[in-house]
Amino acid sequence: MNRKMFHKVALSSLMIATTMVGCTGAAFRPSASAAQVKGDPARLAATAEKAIAGRDGAKAVEAAEAAVQLSPQNAAYRHLLGRAYIAAGRFASAQSALSDAMALGNSDASTIVSLALVQVAQGRADEARALLADHADTVPAGDYGLAMAMAGDAGEGVRVLSEAIHDPSATARTRQNLAYAYALAGRWKDARLMAGLDMEPLAANKRISDWAQMAEPSLAPLRVAALMGVTPAADPGQPVALALAAPVAAPMALAQADPAPEAAAPVEAPQPEAVAVADAVDEAAPAPISFAERAAIRARLNDTAPPRLSARVAKAPAFRPATGAASNWVVQLGAYDSAAVAKEKWFAMARRNGTIAAFPVVTSQATVNGKAYHRLAVSGFGGRADALGLCRAIRAQSGQCFVRQTSPDATLQRWALATRGRQFAGR
Secondary structure, eight states: HHHHHHHHHHHHHHOOOOOOOOOOOOEGGGGTTOOOOSHHHHHHHHHHHHHTTTTTTTHHHHHHHHHHHHSOOOOOHHHHHHHHHHHHHHHHHHHHHHHHHHHOOOOOOHHHHHHHHHHHHTTOHHHHHHHHHHHTTOHHHHHHHHHHHHHHHHHHHHHHHHHHSSSSOOHHHOOOOOOOHHHTTTTTHHHHHHTTTSSSSHHHHHHHHHHHTTTSSSGHHHHHHHHHOOOOOOOOOOEEGGGSSSSSSOOGGGOOOOOOOTOOOOOSSEEEEEOOOOOHHHHSSOOOHHHHHHHHHHHHHHOOOOOOHHHHHHTTTSSOOOOOOOSSSSEEEEESSSHHHHHHHHHHHHOOHHHHHHHEEEEEEEEEEEEEEEEEEEEESSSEEEEEEEHHHHTTTOOOOOOEEEEEEEEEOEEEETHHHHEEEEO
């Protein structure tokens, strides 16, 4: 693919903010090892953030490298340096910088997703899939699904995103991520139908055409670059002065942590989301779509069986509430017109399935197209993998559910169900 065509595809494809980071493997630049820098690392970090926002990769790298050299044990500056390298199209250096950030304790969702995508660009798709599976309880479903599809498991990406779009609060971003996952799975008709939910027909056709031009497996690095909105460049490597001698945090703790997705080491400027469709898509008015097309989409989504269990999900424990602090993942059981109907539905489900009755009940509200919905969910899971396990069990018994993160306005209910002397409650 020539450079002109690459730019055309990059500008019309999905775009994620340059929060991408990565693993080890970059060379170091001995020539830069002796350079001494002075200044305020926080001010330099702010300069790098501004340069990234302005798509000035060279300036972002210069400022971020200086900030890291002044404060080498700061995980946030290492993360920022990885983002700066990505903005400059230097994937190998980004791998090294953000592997250092993870070693220093940065395991937020944007770092995991970015790392996985950079690994894909470096030909390490197997490592990317393993990384995502190991952090499935940290990465939001919409981001996890697209990243997994980019890493070569499009079936898993479609499955996760198909669940995510059923939430009444799902946005155009989630739907477009699903459309791209369909395309990566070779399901072009489904990709066109899903893309058309939020785009004008001609724009949706053009997007599908652009994706098709980069569908060859050998073009994975270009797909990642286009998704990030950057152009790959020659990478001379990091200055050797930035090498991380010894991490201050044990990497083993990362797999056990379950932080909120927004939790991260502080940086002066706010960081963008890890995966986001171009702003124009979120703001576009939905294009008209026929009843037949909508019915076709629903039929495909409802009839598609989960392709397989990932290794992480397969090892989920028995279905019971977490004994310690619960994560913010919930299993949504339905969305109803009123709180009374939601309560009635919970009692009906709990009577049929004692496992559901054992989990704390939470409700929240969502407004879609001016209509209020009362969402019914159960909580108390150790992580996303545990929630997925329960949801699969419910669906195996012909029930309906999907996994999402809890809402800020979620209310814990104290509904109780008495069954043969035992009482199950929403707590």
